[in-house]
Amino acid sequence: MIYGTWESSVQKLPKHLGALQKYNPGTIVEWQHKARDTSTGAYVIGYVFWAFKPCIEGFQHCHNLISVDGTHLYTKYKHKMLIAAAMDGNQQVLHLAFAIIDEESLLSWKWFLRQLSRHIIRGRRGICLISDRHAGITRAVRECPDFMPPNGVHRYCLRHVCSNFNSKYKNVVLKDLCWRVGSEYQIRKFNRIMEEIKSQSLEAFQWLDRIDKEKWTASHDGGWRCEILTINMSKCINGVLKGARRLPLTAIAEMTFQRSVHYFRESHAQKVCAVFMINAASMVKDCYDIMSYKNTYSKSFEPVHSEDYWDVPGFELVHDPTIRISSRPGRNQTTRIHKEMDWAQRSARQQAQQRNSSTQSDVPVPGSQD
Structure with a gap:
């Protein structure tokens, strides 16, 4: 196997992450082990966190x-x-960072x-954390x-x-209103759309009204979100690594290292374009400044080096057999809970397949008579 077995990959993980730290000083790796394996004395893998120095500094x-x-x-x-x-x-x-749990x-x-908090934020105040619920x-x-x-929100x-809302009420009109009311920046318009939801369904209105408005609406956010309404940032990285999610841990x-190197090289290659002859620096946040943008990717x-030069870690690591998935024939089934967003994608794929099938059926077979 190119990537080794699942078990050997876990055993190699401490040495591999140690090498990333050795040749990229400032890279962070943190471990939290479970109890030792009684037969081998090795630690059973629990959690591992890693973050690369250029990404930490770029933040x-x-x-x-x-x-x-x-x-x-x-x-x-x-x-x-x-x-x-x-x-x-x-x-x-x-x-910014990855972890296996x-x-x-x-x-x-x-x-x-x-x-x-310890390795990325490092005392920086005013951080807005966006996540699902x-x-x-x-x-x-x-x-x-x-x-x-007062440190952050x-x-x-x-x-x-909106996905949770639609899973409960399964109404396209209400789902559209939910997105509109959450993405509206004016409180007056927020109140008007909420009244429209209330006229459609009192229960749906009450469901939304029970969630803290500052946590999910742009109108009550107070400017913390920087106009970012979703977690698409981390979803993008999730998509980039989708193919790797079937590989062993090492x-x-x-x-993640190779993708990071590639991304930073692309950013270094970008040229800074000429700017308008207007001094707008005092009108925007520091992060929009050209120098701030360049500094984000200034580290490399x-x-x-070859594995022959890697240091031997001070501990051995093994898998936790209690979380092994029972083997079964065929392709591994995903264990993620599917929601209405997945159903919509599946429906779109099915419709595309039906269109392709109908198109193929219209193609005349060579030698056939009309």
């Missing part, structure tokens, strides 16, 4: 905004990946958010001072609010 020149999301890994074990992302002054996504829970999210995240945020007033992804970590990655 200092970005919006005061962090998007977090979790995604399933399609491996032999029930691992999940957590992703944190930011947005620079040119509205481009900058990935066993499950999304209060403990795992609290551990991840604390690593973000996963119970583990919402509870963990309340125990992380960096994301609570927590906001919900509007797309997920291969996934290597993929160093190549990792």
